[in-house]
Amino acid sequence: MVSFSFVVCAEPYKYEAIDTLINLGEAIIKKGYEILGIFLYGSGVYNIKERALKDATTRNLSNRFKEFCKKSKVEPIACSTWISFTGIKVEEFIDGAVREGLGGLSDLIARSDNVIFFGPGE
Numbered sequence: 001m002v003s004f005s006f007v008v009c010a011e012p013y014k015y016e017a018i019d020t021l022i023n024l025g026e027a028i029i030k031k032g033y034e035i036l037g038i039f040l041y042g043s044g045v046y047n048i049k050e051r052a053l054k055d056a057t058t059r060n061l062s063n064r065f066k067e068f069c070k071k072s073k074v075e076p077i078a079c080s081t082w083i084s085f086t087g088i089k090v091e092e093f094i095d096g097a098v099r100e101g102l103g104g105l106s107d108l109i110a111r112s113d114n115v116i117f118f119g120p121g122e
Contacts, residue, residue: 002033005112007105008044009119012061017118018047019061022068024116029072037108038069040078043120048078048097049088066094077104 006025010017025035040047051062069076078088080099090099109115 002114003036003112004028004033004114004116005036005108006038007115007117008038008040008047009042009117011043011046012065015118015120017044018065021116021118022064025068025072025074035072035074036112037104038074038076039105039108040076040082041105042079042082044118045078045082045086045088048076048083048094049092050094062094066096069094069096077108079105 004025006021008017008021012018021038028035047062047065049062050066051060053060065076068074076094076097078093078097078099080101083099093099
């Protein structure tokens, strides 16, 4: 079975990294392939934060991301160093998310046939 991992280095709403990841991830699963993990690094760790949006016109990306991870049984992993830099607390994480060091990223890359990076494009 072909395996994929994702690395996200872009924050939500500023770029469409999470939207693209979810759309691509759904297509990968539909093809019968496997997603081993999603590693959030740099400002990408902001994607791990649960957001309660009161504005009905704003897309709730944290909820969409959380539901994708739950449905596809993929654990979102946030870089522990960047979590410390941002001050995001574990209680603010979306369900199922964890924090881990770069060793977790190394493990994902070593086990994956394909690694797809989403960055800010700047």
